[in-house]
Amino acid sequence: MIKILVLKDKQNIITIEATGHSGYAEFGSDIVCSAVSTLTQNLILGLEEVVKIKPNYIIDEEIPHLMVSLPKDLTKEQSKDAQILMQSTYLGLRNLRDSYKKYISIKEKQHD
Numbered sequence: 001m002i003k004i005l006v007l008k009d010k011q012n013i014i015t016i017e018a019t020g021h022s023g024y025a026e027f028g029s030d031i032v033c034s035a036v037s038t039l040t041q042n043l044i045l046g047l048e049e050v051v052k053i054k055p056n057y058i059i060d061e062e063i064p065h066l067m068v069s070l071p072k073d074l075t076k077e078q079s080k081d082a083q084i085l086m087q088s089t090y091l092g093l094r095n096l097r098d099s100y101k102k103y104i105s106i107k108e109k110q111h112d
């Protein structure tokens with residue numbers, strides 16, 4: 001199962017983390033893992049190329065594990081644009097989870 005953690009500061013998403021294999025199909029043919037990977041890696045690209053910020057991220061294909069976190073020193077405009085991408089990615093992940101409930105879990109947590 002892919003476990004997704006969404007860390008929020010009030011209503012803003014500051015981190016999205018995905019860990020594990022879905023188990024939907026064998027490695028290389030797993031459409032669920034592929035969809036999660038595509039959504040999360042596209043988030044990193046969007047933050048870098050569209051919003052023009054350098055997100056903090058980790059990609060480890062062996063575990064697998066992907067974590068993307070927003071830097072703290074964003075301008076108001078960068079923060080707004082980054083939230084559009086973070087919220088859109090979260091929406092896509094929730095939609096995917098709703099279609100493949102046995103293979104994806106999502107947990108929200110408030111940042112302390």
